[in-house]
Amino acid sequence: MSTDALRVAQDPALDPARIAPGHVTGRGAGGPAPKRIIVGYGFWIFLLSDVIMFSAFFAAYAVLFKSTAGGPRAHELFDLRNTAAQTAFLLASTFTCGMASLAVGHRNMKWTQIALLVTGLLGFGFIVVEVREFSGFVAQGAGPSRSAFLSSFFALVGCHGIHVSVALLWLGTMMAQFYAKGFRQDIRYRFLCFSLFWHALDIVWVAIFNLVYLVGSLPPELLP
């Protein structure tokens, strides 16, 4: 008895004959994967490479955290009310982006546009709070050139902010494409990539607000 036959005997669900024709198992049993899966996989690879880039910024920030060169330290600088507002904006927007995905799945143009608009407004609110925070830091002499700590801080958080800004542009083009061209398949694939991108940005923000803002605002004697 071959190994495959043995596995099928142990687990009837593996039997190709029992699998509905055209259904994809991810193990090649149903033929090539549909394009939806392949598009998602390709973009997922890109997202992981983006996350790896962020991890390099995180590493630089962690290494340079104490290199304040006599300048302001993290717990003297951070205002957690801003952080809480930004977190709320981005978490709410990731939910409305999910609602937009469902609306696209159900081919509902009105709710697609509403959910995307709300997502965009929440993302814009996030950017506004971040820009105000950054300009406040620069105004009190804590700009990126002040110390290695602040350079790495602005590089990390600013890089995330740039990602969100680019995603907002992308969101605008998605709204326009849905409006002008309807729920064409190629546009739905683009939207799938956009929604993955938006959710991934929220994941990066989860790491930033916890490990940069909340840990940074702890009194220094509590940090390793």
Place this chain on the structure above:
Amino acid sequence: MTQRSDYEAGSYVGGDRVPGQPEKRTLSREVGGYLLGLGLATLLTIASFWADHTREIYASGIAMALLVLTVAQIGIHLIFFLHITTDPDNENNILALAFGVLIVCLIVFGSLWVMIHLNNNLMPMDKVMQMQR
């Protein structure tokens, strides 16, 4: 098949299903999946902010608690928003994710490890500058 390809944005987190059977999706179950994710993510966010201020946790452990809460919330986001599931469709995504996590850990902890040892074992920069005078 036609039903599956009607949904481009991954799956909701639902009950078990027989492999080969398309998922039974209804709008309320899908919205429910997102709402559950939103609720859990909100809870973990509140827990993070609470841990930052509380005196209930052993003070030196707060940073570690925040790290754990971060990992937990990232897991919630991956499952409920990015739809990384145990579905066979997702096998390749999970393998890629595992490799990504490996690289991220190597970069972050490797950098910290090397740089802390350098800081401990090498002469501080101001001393080096003095010797060069």
